[in-house]
Structures are given as structure tokens and as C-alpha cells.
Amino acid sequence: RQKIVIIGASHAGCNAAFQLKQHIPGIEVTLLSDESCLPYHRPPLSKALVKGEVQAEQIQLKSPSAFDEAGIELRLNYSVKEIDRKHRLINGELNYDKLILATGGAPRPVRIPGLESDKLVYLRDMSDTLALQKRLENTQHITLVGGGYIGLELAASLIQMGKKVTLVEAASRILNRVTAAEVSDFFQTYHQRRGVHFLIGQQIEQATLLQDGRASLRSSDGECFITDLVVAGIGMLPNTYLASKAKLETDNGVLVNQYGQTSDHNIYAIGDCASYPHPDHPGLRIESVQSAVEQARITAAHITQQDFKPHDLPWFWTDQYDLKMKMAGINTGHDATVLRGSVSDGQFSCFYLRNGVVIAADCVNQPGEFMASKRLIAQGGRVPAEMLSNSSISMKEIIT
Ligand code: FAD
Numbered sequence: 001r002q003k004i005v006i007i008g009a010s011h012a013g014c015n016a017a018f019q020l021k022q023h024i025p026g027i028e029v030t031l032l033s034d035e036s037c038l039p040y041h042r043p044p045l046s047k048a049l050v051k052g053e054v055q056a057e058q059i060q061l062k063s064p065s066a067f068d069e070a071g072i073e074l075r076l077n078y079s080v081k082e083i084d085r086k087h088r089l090i091n092g093e094l095n096y097d098k099l100i101l102a103t104g105g106a107p108r109p110v111r112i113p114g115l116e117s118d119k120l121v122y123l124r125d126m127s128d129t130l131a132l133q134k135r136l137e138n139t140q141h142i143t144l145v146g147g148g149y150i151g152l153e154l155a156a157s158l159i160q161m162g163k164k165v166t167l168v169e170a171a172s173r174i175l176n177r178v179t180a181a182e183v184s185d186f187f188q189t190y191h192q193r194r195g196v197h198f199l200i201g202q203q204i205e206q207a208t209l210l211q212d213g214r215a216s217l218r219s220s221d222g223e224c225f226i227t228d229l230v231v232a233g234i235g236m237l238p239n240t241y242l243a244s245k246a247k248l249e250t251d252n253g254v255l256v257n258q259y260g261q262t263s264d265h266n267i268y269a270i271g272d273c274a275s276y277p278h279p280d281h282p283g284l285r286i287e288s289v290q291s292a293v294e295q296a297r298i299t300a301a302h303i304t305q306q307d308f309k310p311h312d313l314p315w316f317w318t319d320q321y322d323l324k325m326k327m328a329g330i331n332t333g334h335d336a337t338v339l340r341g342s343v344s345d346g347q348f349s350c351f352y353l354r355n356g357v358v359i360a361a362d363c364v365n366q367p368g369e370f371m372a373s374k375r376l377i378a379q380g381g382r383v384p385a386e387m388l389s390n391s392s393i394s395m396k397e398i399i400t
Contacts, residue, residue, distance in 0.1 A: 001028050004303065005096040007080045007242065009033035010042060012271025012292035013102030014061050019300035021070045027304065029072045030094065034079035037126050038064055043289060045129040046153040047319050051161055052133065056126060083246040085264055098303050101243060101254055101262075101269040102296070105236035105287070110145055112217075112230065115207035119215050120230045123150060132231070139228040140164055143217060145204065146234035147174030149318045152187060154231060155196050156320035166225060167191070168199045170234075178327075180337045183350050183362050187320070190346070194321065199223060204230070238273045238285060251275060253285040258311075260299035268303070270295035278311075280359075281330055288316040313374055326370040329360030329377040338388045341366060349373065356382040368395070375399055 004020055006013045009031045017031045033039065039061040048054045067074040080090055088096050107122035121135070122128060136142075142158055144151045147169035158165050167174075173184040188198060202219040209215050210226070218224050240250040249255040249263040253275030260268040260276070271292035278284040291314055301308035315328045323346060334352035341348030341364075349369045352360040357380055361373035372395035376383070379399065387393055 001026060002097045002303075003028040003030070003095060004098045004100065005030045005032065005090055005094055006100040006102055007032050007090070008102035008104055008239075008271070008273075009035070009039045009074060009076075010102065010104055010271070010292070011061070011289050012104070012273075012296050013100065014039045015293050015296035016100055016102060016270060016300050017072045018062070018066075018070060019297055020304060021072060023300060023304035023306050025071070030096075031067070031072055031074045032078045032080060032090075032094075033074070033076050035125060035127070036077050038062070038074075038076070040126055041289075042125075043317075045126065046123060046150050047157060049129050050123075050133055050136075050154065051157050056130070080242060083242055083267075085246055085267070088266065097266065099267045100260075100299060101267065101273055102271050102292075103239035103242065104272045105238045107232065108235045108237050110232040110234055112145075112204045112207050114209065115204075115215060115217075115230060117209060119207070119209070120232060122232055123154065124236065135229060136161065136163065141166070141214075141225075141227045141229075143168060143204070143225075143227040143230045145230060145232040147171075147176075147188075147198075147200075148178070148233060148235060149175070150233040151231075152191065152320055153318060154233065155191055156194075159191075159194050159196060160321070164197075165195070166197045166199065166227065168202055168204055168219065170201070170203050172201050174198070174200070178331075179362055180331075180350050180352070182337065182339055182343065183325075183364075186343050186346075186348075186364070187323075190321065190323065236272070236287065238275075240273060243267075243269065243273075252283065255283075258298075259302035260295055261302070268299045270299050278330070281332055284330070286314050286316075286330075288314065290315050313378055315370075315374065323364060324367075325362055325364045326367070327360065327362045328370060328374045329358075331360035331362075334359060336385065338385045340369070340389050341391055351388055353383075353385070356384075358383055358388070372396070372399060 017029050041059045044059045141164040144167045175184045206218045207215050238253040243254040254269035256276050260270050272287045275285040317326045331352035336353045338351045347365045349363040363370035
């Protein structure tokens, strides 16, 4: 009986476990998590969960009995410290035939001089969110460091909870790494109208803890303000420590082939911790639920020697206030952008083109256009910009 051990029981690890069992019911699967709660959906942490709209039990990935029913051994509070590749042994006690690393990542640390205290927190897992929720009970003003998706989602949630929010972004605009300037501007204006105060192109240079328990912050432009709490969200670092220690190849993630195999063919890596060889974007490491699920599907099929479809087009979503933006494809390397729809009405898409071919799209409150964009990108043909920007020409006509 083949024995598979999976380290990390989140979107990637959990999906891989269930897929393996589906392919070969007799296969032995052990799923290890260093968290104390049952596996859960991570996206609601910065949205519905922090706002208290759902309880922790409502965002579980699987029902508590599902693991037993599927014959998966789930071990919570189990932290893997060491992989012995020679003896195929975990922590000196657990054997494997195949090992899957699904260890995700950890928040990129921020250093704010004077704020080496519990006034600076991060949001990555369930315990962070529950702790933050408690802190928010006695908190009026929150400073968010980082204008990426997590920072902005949290800003929206906090405003909806009646809090005051200052968001500090070091780059020249929010969502700098991931969207076009038009999309960044739209989101910044949307947040500003709801009360978020932005400090763009700035950093927190100095903090002073006050006697009343709050902190006084000074930005690089000299703006001083008082805050109750600082939450940092400036991206994450893949958890590659175990892989590096086991001398697997790593470079911004654990390096894998198209099946998720690392430099040791008995060890796979999937999800946020893996850097895989996308044909157009070598060394791609995507941080999204869809990508974690896709990689789990392919790796589970490869281990059990099943046929499988290649990677689906990557996509991602973010929810802020009443805005739902869905993004398809990877926009790295685009040389033009085309807007379609009404930015002022908050219903538009931004298409990213390379040599006249649509490679990615950000669709704001446009679910139909998002679905059509996925087909358009997969199709890969050239589309004239005038046609794409003209909303009176339907996406159906553009695709065919
Ligand atoms: P993770 O979810 O990070 O899970 C890794 C697991 O491995 C963790 O439970 C960790 O504790 C465990 N682990 C690590 N090391 C060890 C060890 N040594 N021993 C045992 N266990 C270990 N994506 C979207 O597509 N849409 C969204 O709206 C969205 N919102 C998000 C909001 C927040 C607040 C966060 C943090 C992420 C969000 N994401 C979103 C990203 C998405 O959640 C991740 O891409 C996804 O969780 C990746 O899954 P994963 O299984 O690869 O890693």
C-alpha cells in the first residue's frame, strides 16, 4: 500500500488528500497541519470572518467527519521540523513513499522602529483573524501597511465595521505589482469615498508608544498621527525552510516540474509554496486558491498515474465593499491595456495585451465578461483594441 504524507492541510494539501483517495481508495494518506483547527477557507479571513458575518465553523473546507469518512488521517498541531530524504522519514517517525509539501507561506515581516510590540500584527491564518477580531473590540483607528489585496480587503472590512483607517503604501500607487494604473486609481477612489485615508509613496519611519496604550506614527513625508493598531500586509514569503533544509532546489518557492515534482522525484510541492514552470512565465509562483486547487489536482493525478487535463488558466478574485473583481490570466509582460465599460459606475474590465493578444483581464462587477475573458485569453488570437473597448460589440462577437 503506497503511503503519501502531505505537509500543510489548507487549500492545496486538503484538495490533494481527497483527490488521491478518490483516484485510489486504498492509498494511505496522512495530512499534517501545524494549526489547531480543522482546515478552512482562507479568503474569508480578511472579509466575512473578520467582520463576524460568519463563524469559524462555517468556513471549514470539509465537514469534521469528512476526513474519517474518506480514510484520511488528519493530524492537527503537528509541526514538521525535518525531512530525512534518505530514509523517507518525517520528524524521525513518519514514513512516506511520496511526500507533498503544501506549506503555503508566511507574511513578509515589516520593521517599524519603535514598534517592536504587539501593536504590529499580521493576517495569515485563523488564529491571526480571531486575535484581530478581539483586538478590534477596543480599537478605533487602524493603520494598514501595504496596499495589496489583503490590505485593501481589510480596509473595506474595517470601514464596514465603523473603524477609522489609514493605509500606507510605499509604492507610487496601490496594487502596483498586480494591476494597471486605471484599476489602482479606481480602487483608491472607491476606498477614499468611504473614508480610508491613504498615504501613498510613504512608509512609517518611526513609532512612539504612548502612555494610553496607543502609538504615535510618523510617515516618511513627516505626517504624524495616532493609531491604536498597525496591521501589516506587504505580501508573503513562501515557506521553503523545510525544503531548503532537505537540500531541495528552491528559488522564490520550491522549484517543481509541470507535475509538481521537486528535484527529488519522491517529493512534490504545490500551492503558494511552489514555483512551477509555466510555459510563458518560468518560475511562476501564484498565490491563489484556484492555483492551489489546480496544482493539487495535477499532482494527485501524477502520483496515482491518472490521465489529467493541463493547468487551467489562472484566475483570482477579491471582494471589497460591494465590488467583486475577478482576474483571469497573468498580465506580466503586457504592452498595452484596454478599458471596457464604465469605470465611474464601477462596472468595467481592464484587458492586458501583448502584441495585440489578450493575455489577462481584470473584471470589476462583470461576471459575464470575466467568463468570456477566460475564453478569449485561452483562444489567444489578436483582437483590435477599438473592438475590445466598444461595449456595444458583445464579448460573444469578439470571441468568435
Ligand atoms: P496555505 O493556505 O498557506 O496553507 C499552508 C498550510 O501549511 C498552513 O495551514 C500552515 O500552517 C501549514 N504548514 C506550514 N508549514 C508547516 C509545517 N512545517 N508543518 C505542518 N504544517 C505546516 N486567494 C484567492 O484566490 N482569493 C482571495 O480572495 C484570497 N483572499 C485571501 C485573504 C487572506 C487573508 C489570505 C491570507 C490569503 C488569501 N488568498 C486568496 C490566498 C489564498 O488563501 C492562498 O493562495 C491559499 O491559501 C494557498 O493555499 P496553500 O494550501 O498553498 O497554502
